[in-house]
Amino acid sequence: xxxxxxxxxxxxxPAIIAMLADDVNSAGREDPSLPLDPRYEAAFAxxxxxxxxxxxxxxxxxxxxxxxxxxxxxGIAFRGAWRGQIEAVRIASNVRGGGHGTAMIEWAVEQxxxxxxxxxxxxxxxxxxxxxxxxxxxxxxxxxxxFKLKLED
Amino acid sequence: xxxxxxxxxxxxxPAIIAMLADDVNSAGREDPSLPLDPRYEAAFAxxxxxxxxxxxxxxxxxxxxxxxxxxxxxGIAFRGAWRGQIEAVRIASNVRGGGHGTAMIEWAVEQxxxxxxxxxxxxxxxxxxxxxxxxxxxxxxxxxxxFKLKLED
Numbered sequence: 212x213x214x215x216x217x218x219x220x221x222x223x224x225p226a227i228i229a230m231l232a233d234d235v236n237s238a239g240r241e242d243p244s245l246p247l248d249p250r251y252e253a254a255f256a257x258x259x260x261x262x263x264x265x266x267x268x269x270x271x272x273x274x275x276x277x278x279x280x281x282x283x284x285x286g287i288a289f290r291g292a293w294r295g296q297i298e299a300v301r302i303a304s305n306v307r308g309g310g311h312g313t314a315m316i317e318w319a320v321e322q323x324x325x326x327x328x329x330x331x332x333x334x335x336x337x338x339x340x341x342x343x344x345x346x347x348x349x350x351x352x353x354x355x356x357x358f359k360l361k362l363e364d
Numbered sequence: 365x366x367x368x369x370x371x372x373x374x375x376x377x378p379a380i381i382a383m384l385a386d387d388v389n390s391a392g393r394e395d396p397s398l399p400l401d402p403r404y405e406a407a408f409a410x411x412x413x414x415x416x417x418x419x420x421x422x423x424x425x426x427x428x429x430x431x432x433x434x435x436x437x438x439g440i441a442f443r444g445a446w447r448g449q450i451e452a453v454r455i456a457s458n459v460r461g462g463g464h465g466t467a468m469i470e471w472a473v474e475q476x477x478x479x480x481x482x483x484x485x486x487x488x489x490x491x492x493x494x495x496x497x498x499x500x501x502x503x504x505x506x507x508x509x510x511f512k513l514k515l516e517d
Binding site for chain 1 (some may be wrong): 377380381390393395401403406407408417418419433435438439440442443444449460473476477479482483485486487489500502508511513516
């Protein structure tokens with residue numbers, strides 16, 4: 212089996228949104244129906260236009276089985292360290308447990324390293340104990356709480 | 365008393381670093397000595413060059429009493445929502461408890477709203493119970509854990 216990672220194209224967007232929607236915590240907040248809500252395409256264009264944003268798809272033997280977004284953030288702290296950030300991580304439910312998530316996160320970390328980042332960070336919902344074990348097994352440290360403030364629904 | 369917020373200039377950098385260093389959790393990792401470590405100036409230039417990064421200083425009657433960094437991140441999730449992110453928040457120890465932190469975070473949220481963000485997020489060390497109460501009092505929800513992975517020391 213061949214697992215590959217690449218930057219998403221506009222043609223990948225419906226499958227990415229379907230993957231985001233296929234999750235107990237986010238089903239209600241996404242709308243994968245076609246034609247796509249134009250806000251999705253606008254967001255894709257914003258990501259695509261930024262050198263510090265990458266929307267990624269993982270393909271197993273040519274079929275999309277995962278997605279995530281990488282963000283590269285310059286900062287003053289830690290003597291001027293860039294940090295990588297991983298958001299919106301999904302692995303298709305039918306291939307979970309096969310190590311593809313681990314491979315995807317490890318690939319993301321290498322991308323951050325190649326960009327000169329001195330740390331990588333992410334947030335995971337407090338209820339997702341399995342995700343926490345997954346990240347801790349890879350050496351990530353659960354040192355923070357993540358706070359969110361919604362500005363509109 | 366007059367509290368103002370503005371984008372930082374290069375001339376503010378030593379005072380910002382001193383403020384970052386004046387913290388039990390980050391004293392050892394910053395070096396506020398002059399001349400500055402050139403990596404700080406490089407990081408400032410990277411922030412200054414990005415339309416999605418803002419390094420902010422808070423001034424009370426003209427004296428710097430706070431700093432934070434705002435990052436604006438486009439994303440596919442939540443129907444293509446931009447999100448704001450707040451990092452590296454500090455209020456000078458000698459003016460804490462005066463409501464300036466609340467004013468600074470409220471100002472940050474308004475900046476995110478003005479940029480069209482539909483949510484704002486931040487991470488706070490799990491040990492900082494006072495900070496958690498501070499954010500929750502302002503309506504933030506502690507829904508996530510924040511994970512970090514250091515790539516080098």
